[in-house]
Amino acid sequence: MTAASVLYDAPGPRARLRYRIYSVVFIAAAVAAVWFVYHGLADKGQFTADKWKPFTESDTWRTYLLPGLRGTLEAAALSIVLALVLGMVFGILRLSDHRAVRWFAGVVVEISRAIPVLILMLFLFTLFAQQNVFPSDQLALAAAVAALTIYNGSVIAEIVRSGIRALPRGQTEAAVALGMRKTQVMVTILLPQAVTAMLPALISQMVVALKDSALAYQITYLEIVRRGTQLGAAEKNPIPSLIVVAIIMIVINYALTVIATRVEKWLRTRKRGSRAALTAGAVTPPPGMDVVLADQSVPGVIGDTRSGS
Numbered sequence: 001m002t003a004a005s006v007l008y009d010a011p012g013p014r015a016r017l018r019y020r021i022y023s024v025v026f027i028a029a030a031v032a033a034v035w036f037v038y039h040g041l042a043d044k045g046q047f048t049a050d051k052w053k054p055f056t057e058s059d060t061w062r063t064y065l066l067p068g069l070r071g072t073l074e075a076a077a078l079s080i081v082l083a084l085v086l087g088m089v090f091g092i093l094r095l096s097d098h099r100a101v102r103w104f105a106g107v108v109v110e111i112s113r114a115i116p117v118l119i120l121m122l123f124l125f126t127l128f129a130q131q132n133v134f135p136s137d138q139l140a141l142a143a144a145v146a147a148l149t150i151y152n153g154s155v156i157a158e159i160v161r162s163g164i165r166a167l168p169r170g171q172t173e174a175a176v177a178l179g180m181r182k183t184q185v186m187v188t189i190l191l192p193q194a195v196t197a198m199l200p201a202l203i204s205q206m207v208v209a210l211k212d213s214a215l216a217y218q219i220t221y222l223e224i225v226r227r228g229t230q231l232g233a234a235e236k237n238p239i240p241s242l243i244v245v246a247i248i249m250i251v252i253n254y255a256l257t258v259i260a261t262r263v264e265k266w267l268r269t270r271k272r273g274s275r276a277a278l279t280a281g282a283v284t285p286p287p288g289m290d291v292v293l294a295d296q297s298v299p300g301v302i303g304d305t306r307s308g309s
Contacts, residue, residue, distance in 0.1 A: 068227025087156025
């Protein structure tokens with residue numbers, strides 16, 4: 001029996017029966033759609049052994065898939081690193097005490113978030129080509145990395161801003177009371193804690209940047225999707241080629257998620273370890289305080305001192 005919840009009422013017998021019927025109907029419709037697509041492609045010979053044979057040959061991987069995978073990873077890695085730097089900078093600027101700085105950073109972030117990545121890629125590709133900013137062989141890569149950096153950097157800036165603002169204000173007030181400058185408070189106290197809390201959102205944005213690198217196909221960048229379509233056209237097996245490309249992308253995204261999740265667990269474990277050390281008395285007392293603490297541990301010493309004895 002379903003337990004009641006504060007957020008919603010537990011469904012009754014009729015509602016549960018209705019939900020089961022809906023689930024069965026949805027699953028049946030999904031299976032029918034998959035079978036229809038598969039049957040249509042199978043009739044055209046897209047799933048015969050000959051269509052999958054090129055993937056067992058090393059020349060296929062050397063000529064198409066591995067160079068495309070390298071292009072995807074190169075564009076994604078550059079854009080992720082640059083987006084993290086840009087996002088950190090603009091996220092901190094949005095928390096500035098100066099209104100002009102906050103306004104400037106806010107305008108840049110909101111405009112960058114509003115522009116679709118594909119349109120930004122096409123615009124930058126045309127701009128770089130007209131102005132001869134980069135060599136012709138690096139033009140598509142530069143436009144793809146710049147577009148991905150601008151968009152994902154603006155999203156990361158909002159993640160950073162919200163992560164820092166979610167921290168208790170008492171930490172900032174205590175650090176300022178100790179005489180620390182704002183830069184010291186941000187770098188040594190706020191950012192290390194905020195990064196741990198922001199890591200799941202940052203992981204999601206990294207995966208988005210990796211997937212959005214496929215949009216560079218439209219500006220002639222040779223990434224894995226473009227190489228996959230070229231392979232499909234050459235071998236006349238577009239569906240198997242795109243399926244293999246999709247599997248490769250899924251494996252890469254899953255690996256990125258696993259690595260980032262382990263880093264997050266390591267950071268949280270390290271944070272709990274430092275707290276345990278502080279609780280166990282690992283902090284050395286300031287000069288002079290050890291004498292006071294020792295006096296407090298002896299019964300009657302403080303009382304005798306106050307009474308003048």
